[in-house]
Amino acid sequence: MTPTDTTQPPDQPFPLARSCPFTEPEPYTRLREQQPVSKVRLRGGEQAWWVSGYAEARAVLADRRFSSDRRKDGYPNPNGDPRFRERFRTQPPPMVSLDGTEHAAVRRSVLGEFTLKRLSALRPRIQQIVDRFIDEMLACDSRPVDLVQALSLPVPSLVICELLGVPYEDHDCFQSRTAAMTRRTVPPAERLRAFDELQACLAALLTRKESEPGDDLLSRQIAQQREQGAVDHARLLSTATGLLVAGHETTANMITLGVLALLEHPGQRALLTEDPGSTPAAVEELLRFFSIGDTVIARVATEDVRVGGVTIKANEGVIVSVLSANRDPAAFDDPAELNPTRAARHHISFGYGPHQCLGQNLARLELRIVFDTLFRRIPGLRLAVPVDEIPFKTDATVYGAHELPVTW
Amino acid sequence: MRIEADTETCVGSGRCVLTEPAVFDQDDDGIVVLLTDRPAGRAAARARQAASLCPSRALRLMEP
Numbered sequence: 001m002t003p004t005d006t007t008q009p010p011d012q013p014f015p016l017a018r019s020c021p022f023t024e025p026e027p028y029t030r031l032r033e034q035q036p037v038s039k040v041r042l043r044g045g046e047q048a049w050w051v052s053g054y055a056e057a058r059a060v061l062a063d064r065r066f067s068s069d070r071r072k073d074g075y076p077n078p079n080g081d082p083r084f085r086e087r088f089r090t091q092p093p094p095m096v097s098l099d100g101t102e103h104a105a106v107r108r109s110v111l112g113e114f115t116l117k118r119l120s121a122l123r124p125r126i127q128q129i130v131d132r133f134i135d136e137m138l139a140c141d142s143r144p145v146d147l148v149q150a151l152s153l154p155v156p157s158l159v160i161c162e163l164l165g166v167p168y169e170d171h172d173c174f175q176s177r178t179a180a181m182t183r184r185t186v187p188p189a190e191r192l193r194a195f196d197e198l199q200a201c202l203a204a205l206l207t208r209k210e211s212e213p214g215d216d217l218l219s220r221q222i223a224q225q226r227e228q229g230a231v232d233h234a235r236l237l238s239t240a241t242g243l244l245v246a247g248h249e250t251t252a253n254m255i256t257l258g259v260l261a262l263l264e265h266p267g268q269r270a271l272l273t274e275d276p277g278s279t280p281a282a283v284e285e286l287l288r289f290f291s292i293g294d295t296v297i298a299r300v301a302t303e304d305v306r307v308g309g310v311t312i313k314a315n316e317g318v319i320v321s322v323l324s325a326n327r328d329p330a331a332f333d334d335p336a337e338l339n340p341t342r343a344a345r346h347h348i349s350f351g352y353g354p355h356q357c358l359g360q361n362l363a364r365l366e367l368r369i370v371f372d373t374l375f376r377r378i379p380g381l382r383l384a385v386p387v388d389e390i391p392f393k394t395d396a397t398v399y400g401a402h403e404l405p406v407t408w
Numbered sequence: 409m410r411i412e413a414d415t416e417t418c419v420g421s422g423r424c425v426l427t428e429p430a431v432f433d434q435d436d437d438g439i440v441v442l443l444t445d446r447p448a449g450r451a452a453a454r455a456r457q458a459a460s461l462c463p464s465r466a467l468r469l470m471e472p
Contacts (some may be wrong), residue, residue: 062465104419111438210414345427346461354419356463361422
């Protein structure tokens with residue numbers, strides 16, 4: 001009998017809400033120690049494999065016998081919202097949901113937009129954008145200021161809009177929809193409507209780019225597709241939506257949590273302000289420490305696979321706990337400590353395997369510029385409320401804070 | 409040490425270039441380009457790190 005047959009899934013449905021922004025839920029630690037690949041019950045009632053060890057997580061994510069196709073039977077739905085699942089079945093699969101050569105072809109069509117050379121050419125513009133929003137913060141008469149609305153959301157939003165080629169007069173349409181999609185106070189039905197409206201804005205933009213191309217990602221995608229035969233509208237819309245959504249809230253949450261952590265650890269903040277050369281390592285550590293996309297990575301086995309001492313059978317769902325893998329003491333010494341000088345680059349906060357985040361180096365660049373600039377320009381920045389009064393996104397798919405009131 | 413880079417499996421994460429730009433580069437499409445296939449000293453150590461970070465396991469190291 002394999003251990004899987006004897007192990008009872010824990011009573012609580014997974015993933016668990018984070019009760020503290022700085023620690024992993026206690027059952028995560030226990031499961032990882034007992035059995036790094038184990039069965040859990042999800043919120044919707046179904047069971048799935050929970051991969052919590054670092055080595056096991058990398059093994060699963062590099063193994064092409066695990067599929068990313070969320071339309072397949074057995075693909076887990078960790079957050080239990082059937083409306084979104086229905087969407088996945090009725091719309092053309094986004095890049096994150098494709099496998100093998102089909103995935104590689106779509107990824108390669110946009111990869112050239114994210115090379116390190118292209119990104120370093122964007123650096124001065126991102127710096128301007130960050131400076132502009134900090135100027136506005138400093139010019140603001142009333143305090144406290146909500147950092148989420150003043151800096152965390154607008155910076156990545158404007159960066160990705162400009163990269164895609166959204167004209168300035170359309171920024172409001174995009175920013176209000178993306179903001180509505182991520183705001184807790186907006187009811188779910190309205191959030192879905194915001195998503196539909198965002199797609200309508202993007203579809204209109206794509207049509208315009210076909211006749212009036214500019215020097216931007218979407219225009220280059222259209223030109224590339226024309227060269228190959230015909231423009232695939234559905235594919236372009238899916239890619240554009242994916243880039244906009246993926247590049248937006250994730251980076252925003254990391255800005256918010258990173259600023260919070262650095263405000264709470266003045267010694268570590270001093271490291272950064274005294275030596276900006278230390279920022280890249282600090283960014284890697286913050287990415288590891290918060291692991292904001294804890295349960296966004298799921299797979300379904302296409303055949304029986306042996307991993308972490310158990311057999312995952314064909315058609316069984318798998319969730320890779322990014323937070324748990326990034327807190328595995330086998331991969332990181334004293335994993336519960338936030339240590340910006342540690343070597344943390346091997347974290348899996350951007351995933352691992354062929355789907356590893358396409359925009360990861362854009363995110364790194366934005367985070368470095370924001371942290372360096374914010375603490376240099378507002379050295380007296382501090383939290384305006386105690387940490388336990390900050391509304392964290394305790395049960396959102398991507399962790400973060402809804403608001404971060406700051407003053408100086 | 410000799411390195412081989414598999415441009416078919418490369419997914420263009422750029423992790424190798426960030427780790428050791430003296431050994432690795434990207435072409436305009438984001439795919440890995442080797443600047444040398446025989447790094448020595450610190451570059452060799454960093455090339456090893458790059459191979460362990462590569463998300464698609466596209467880098468192969470051959471010793472010596």
